[in-house]
Amino acid sequence: MEHFQNHELEYIADDYSDFEDNPFDEFNDSPRRGTALDDADLDSDFEDEFELSKSKNDTSAVEARNGKDIQGIPWERMNFTRDKYRETRLKQYKNYENLSLSREDLQKECKEVERGHKLYDFQFNTRLVKSTIVHFQLRNLLSATSKHDVYVMQNYSVMHWSSLLRRGKEALNVAKPTVPSLKYPGSMAHTLSRVQISTMTIKDNLLAAGGFRGELICKYLNQPGVAFCTKITTDENAITNAVDICHSPNGFMRVVTANNDAQVRVFDASSFACLSRFSFPWSVNNTSVSPDGRLLAVLGDSPECLIADAQSGKVVTTLKGHLDYSFASAWHPDGRILATGNQDTTCRIWDTRNLSESVSVLKGRMGAIRTIRFTSDGRFMAMAEPADFVHIFDTQSDYAKGQEIDLFGEIAGVSFSPDTEALFIGVADRTYGSLLEFNRKHYNHYLECIF
Template identity: 55%
Template structure:
């Protein structure tokens, strides 16, 4: 993966042309709720009637000018030939509120796993180089882990760096089961209990120069123990026991590993990175179970359906491929984005829906039992820092990173019309 990060993040994936100073002045600074969105016909609260360009014309301009980042030239154009022609227009999740007080951030333009919902009302985002908690009930937030200064472990565990880290640049993080695990640009790994003060564990994955921690995920292993996995630019995939913080497995691959995800039973792991072909491996020994052949560029996203049979991968060729472990010779479905790379994928816990986020402007929600034919397209403006369904499936959260209209958007599951589609 590229080493570009910091302020470049907003502009590298695509040319982020703006509507200028007039647009910024007209931008509503208050939250937008559903009734106001109906009045304005814009979920972000943009007063298009006061601008010299219509929303439709601005959308057309964005589609034409946005520059998708590709490591392999023309991958997006070539990959579009075999994509499923899904039926758009469904409404599985309805817009509920746009929180302007939340300011999501992206420090590396290719890494977008920076929004995590732990309940219908609790969301964690990366903002100002801190992990922050946002409550949709109180419309207020607080810092959980401030990484702009110095952090050091308050507990003693073998292998923990007692001196800690200073000014860690966050590349990835995950929140689950009362824990937050954060990865940094220089191989840092920082673990914290949400309900305890202080940091529990600090570790450096590698001292190599290109040491970005591309992905961290918290999961149950095959015996039911809580673990977390870290994927690095050094080609390493490291699995830690969450109770003891001890490294229990270290697999290595010949290319940077950009994302991993563990099957619901803990037995299999998807491995994708700076190589068009992904891997399905045995979680106990890292041995390859099957190859995922079909993508034309580098992949940065993956996720498992709760059935443990189906999983999906997202690629810079602007496609998401759905796979079945019983037959990896071809994809179950190939889904196409509008604008850019597919940088985040999530399934609902009941398996009924899958969301895929492009680098900017579009999140697509599919009903899985229709063969991914039924689609809801959520259309807005801004780089996407991450997406997350609440564990109860009732909410979908989208982080938007932009100087003018950054926010956290909340959508509620449509139990009436959505279930009938």
């Protein structure tokens, strides 16, 4: 991936920081620097901040139905409309590209999608949680554990937001020394400090996070302290680009990391021993393991994506069709479908029964596809662009029907709740940074109650 000097944790994009004064600043999906954190920002003072914050900055579903902007942007006080601002944004946006391959025929491949469907309804937006982004190409910084609980990266902390209580609480602070509680003979574990978390995921009560300097941190949410932390690589450009939590074919939990040193590492989730290390020809930007634990999707600084054997690391097949570097992937729960997201602004759908070409090509509105998620029942797939747009597709319609969520701000991550009932979107912005919550729409809810 693009090497990016980031000596302090910062907002990578702040295009909306002067929203009212200078609304039409040029916007690019490219490396940008904001204002670094002061030492005071490292303290754990979030609960005081929550108590002092005013709820008037939040937006409920009722307020939205009565005309309030879901992000609380006061369009009525501006000398332009929301539609005019959107039109200008679409014209000005410049998608970041690593490769200058011709995109001339790409549009012809893309599927026609009916985007007017309501699959998830807006429920709530809070500015008490503000996502922050360490690297402009990495956007997996949000993970939901239930329809009421979601974890978000905010500065040097992992914040837990309860949508039921409408309160936030710090779950992990990595600015100060982080000491592993589990150590085994020969363990790689050692104390870390001032970790800039670049990627994060949660599964089965285990939080795994990667750092900007090649760190890995693992914490069980129901236990105090950090179970394991280490620096897994000493490579100069060692950023941990992605983490995945999965189960091996025999049922053991594994933590898988993708790093800029062109390696994928597999850790045992009980001892945190490094079980395997697979090397590839280029920096690995993303990796995900199939539901049965047998296949490994490997994406990185190449237009080609690889499918490897998850046990040996041997490449099984190569996926061809993308035109730039890839940063996102997700497996459908049935294990038959893989979705890959690329800087060529498309998400490709692949059927493992025939990987010679993708079965569908889905296009965003403005920029790269940086996050992809399926619901646990496989019914819906969400894909997020770097900013402004999250797309939800109905997989039962062969991805032909969808919903477009239109917002303003950098997207730090998206996550469905395990029960599929909620969709959370993290927005990173100095003024309008927030956490958006949408609820699954049930047209036949009364029938479900009867049966």
